[in-house]
Amino acid sequence: MKHTGFRLSRSGISLILIVLCCAGIVVFPATGGERFISGSPDLSATIRGANEFYPATEVNVPVNIQNSGLIQYVISQPNLLTPADLPNTAKLMTVQLFAGGAPLTVLSDPQMVGDLMGGDTLLVNFKVRTNPDAPAGTYILPMAVQYTYLAHADQYGQDTLQYFYETRNVTLEFPLKIKPEIILQVVSAEPEEVNVGTEGFVHLVLENIGNEDGTEAVVVLSPVGNSPVQPVAGSVYVGDFPMKSDIDLRYKVSVSGSAEPGTYPVNVSVNYKNQDGIFVTSAPAVVGIPVKGKIRFSVVSPPNQVYPGTQDILEVTFENTGSAPVNSAQARIYTQDPFTTLDDVSYLGDMAVGETKVARFEVTVDQKATVKEYALDSEVRYRDALDNDQVSDRIPVPVDVIARTGVMALLYNPYFIVLLAVVIIVLAVLIRRMRKQRKG
Known part of the structure; x- marks a missing residue:
C-alpha cells in the first residue's frame, strides 16, 4: 500500500507540473x-x-x-x-x-x-x-x-x-x-547690300538633315529678341522638302539705323505637314547676318572763303565714305545768318564707295557778317541698291568769312567810299571852274 501511494504521488506531481507548464504558457506567452x-x-x-x-x-x-x-x-x-x-x-x-x-x-x-x-x-x-x-x-x-x-x-x-x-x-x-522631324542646317548665309539703316537681301542655302520628308513646307525667317535685323517678307513657300535635300532662298530684310556694323542673329524654321498629315514646326536654326556700316558722306574740300556783303559760289566736295554705292545723289545745304541762298540743292549723281563729287551752291553773305569760320549743315539724299529713297546724316560744311585787305579793303570801306566821292566831287568842281576861267 505504501509503495502504491508513492507511485501515485509521483504521477500526480508529474500531472501537476504539466498543468502548470501549460498554464504558464497561457499566462506568459513568448513573443513570436x-x-x-x-x-x-x-x-x-x-x-x-x-x-x-x-x-x-x-x-x-x-x-x-x-x-x-x-x-x-x-x-x-x-x-x-x-x-x-x-x-x-x-x-x-x-x-x-x-x-x-x-x-x-x-x-x-x-x-x-x-x-x-x-x-x-x-x-x-x-x-x-x-x-x-x-x-x-x-x-x-x-x-x-x-x-x-x-x-x-x-x-x-x-x-x-x-x-x-x-x-x-x-x-x-x-x-x-x-520621332521623325525636319532639322534645318544653314549651309550658307550671304548678305546682299545689307547696311545699317537700309534694306537688303539675305541669300540662304538650307539643308534638311533630319529624318522626315516634309510636304507643303513654308520656310519662315523671324527676328531674334532685339536684333536690329528684321525680315521685311519672312515667309517662302517651298512645297516638298525631303531628307538630305537643299533649298535656295532669298529674303528681304531691314536694318535699324541705330545699329553698328557686325553680325546679328535671325531664326529660320519650317512649317510642314508630317507623315501623319499634321502640320508641325521644326526647331529654329539661328542664322548670323553680316551687316555692313552705314552709308555716310564727308566733306573733303577745304573751307570756302567769302567776304561780307558779297554773293559767292560755294564749291563743296562730297565723298562717299560708306560701305555701299549710291544712285542719284543730290546734296542740299542749309544756310543760317549771315548767309542766305535761293539755290540750296546741287546734283551729284551716282557715287561709288570712295568716289567724290563737287556740289555748287550760290550764297549771299550779309554786309554785317562777323569775320570768323562758320559751319553750315548739309545732307545727301540718294537711292540705295534697292532703289529706296534715303537721306544721310547732317554733314558740316565749313565756310570762312574773311576781311578784305589792301586796295580791296579800301574799296569796300564805306567811309573811304564817301571820302572818295567827296574828293571826286571837289575835283570835278575845281576842274569846271578852271575851264570857265580859261574861257573868260
Missing part, C-alpha cells in the same frame, strides 16, 4: 517571430509618360524602377527573431543609364537612389541629348543597377541574428522612340 525562406528583389524599368523624343534636343527622361519581388514562404514561431530587412528589398541601389545603340548621349552621371522595398516604385531622372541626325525608330536603352539584398539571416539563441547580404548587378532595359 518570423523567418523568411523565399523571396528576393525583382526589378523592371519603364519611362514615365510619353517615350517619344525629337532629334537634336536635350531632354529629361523620367524612368520608373519597380520592385515586383514577393515573399512566398514565411515561418512564424514564438522563439524566432524577425530580421530588420526583408529579402525582397533592394538596398543601396546605384543606377546608370547607357545609350546602347541609340543615337543619343547620356549626360547624367551614375546615381545613388537608396532602398526600394517589394511592391514599391522609384522615379529616377536622366538627362540625355539626342543626336541631330538621329534616325527615326525605337531603341532599347540599357540601365545598369547594382543593389544589395538580405540573402538569409541565422539566429543564435533567443536574441542574436546574423545577417548575410549579397550584391547583385542587373541590367534593365526599356524602349525609347525617336
Whole structure:
C-alpha cells in the first residue's frame, strides 16, 4: 500500500507540473517571430509618360524602377527573431543609364537612389541629348543597377541574428522612340547690300538633315529678341522638302539705323505637314547676318572763303565714305545768318564707295557778317541698291568769312567810299571852274 501511494504521488506531481507548464504558457506567452525562406528583389524599368523624343534636343527622361519581388514562404514561431530587412528589398541601389545603340548621349552621371522595398516604385531622372541626325525608330536603352539584398539571416539563441547580404548587378532595359522631324542646317548665309539703316537681301542655302520628308513646307525667317535685323517678307513657300535635300532662298530684310556694323542673329524654321498629315514646326536654326556700316558722306574740300556783303559760289566736295554705292545723289545745304541762298540743292549723281563729287551752291553773305569760320549743315539724299529713297546724316560744311585787305579793303570801306566821292566831287568842281576861267 505504501509503495502504491508513492507511485501515485509521483504521477500526480508529474500531472501537476504539466498543468502548470501549460498554464504558464497561457499566462506568459513568448513573443513570436518570423523567418523568411523565399523571396528576393525583382526589378523592371519603364519611362514615365510619353517615350517619344525629337532629334537634336536635350531632354529629361523620367524612368520608373519597380520592385515586383514577393515573399512566398514565411515561418512564424514564438522563439524566432524577425530580421530588420526583408529579402525582397533592394538596398543601396546605384543606377546608370547607357545609350546602347541609340543615337543619343547620356549626360547624367551614375546615381545613388537608396532602398526600394517589394511592391514599391522609384522615379529616377536622366538627362540625355539626342543626336541631330538621329534616325527615326525605337531603341532599347540599357540601365545598369547594382543593389544589395538580405540573402538569409541565422539566429543564435533567443536574441542574436546574423545577417548575410549579397550584391547583385542587373541590367534593365526599356524602349525609347525617336520621332521623325525636319532639322534645318544653314549651309550658307550671304548678305546682299545689307547696311545699317537700309534694306537688303539675305541669300540662304538650307539643308534638311533630319529624318522626315516634309510636304507643303513654308520656310519662315523671324527676328531674334532685339536684333536690329528684321525680315521685311519672312515667309517662302517651298512645297516638298525631303531628307538630305537643299533649298535656295532669298529674303528681304531691314536694318535699324541705330545699329553698328557686325553680325546679328535671325531664326529660320519650317512649317510642314508630317507623315501623319499634321502640320508641325521644326526647331529654329539661328542664322548670323553680316551687316555692313552705314552709308555716310564727308566733306573733303577745304573751307570756302567769302567776304561780307558779297554773293559767292560755294564749291563743296562730297565723298562717299560708306560701305555701299549710291544712285542719284543730290546734296542740299542749309544756310543760317549771315548767309542766305535761293539755290540750296546741287546734283551729284551716282557715287561709288570712295568716289567724290563737287556740289555748287550760290550764297549771299550779309554786309554785317562777323569775320570768323562758320559751319553750315548739309545732307545727301540718294537711292540705295534697292532703289529706296534715303537721306544721310547732317554733314558740316565749313565756310570762312574773311576781311578784305589792301586796295580791296579800301574799296569796300564805306567811309573811304564817301571820302572818295567827296574828293571826286571837289575835283570835278575845281576842274569846271578852271575851264570857265580859261574861257573868260
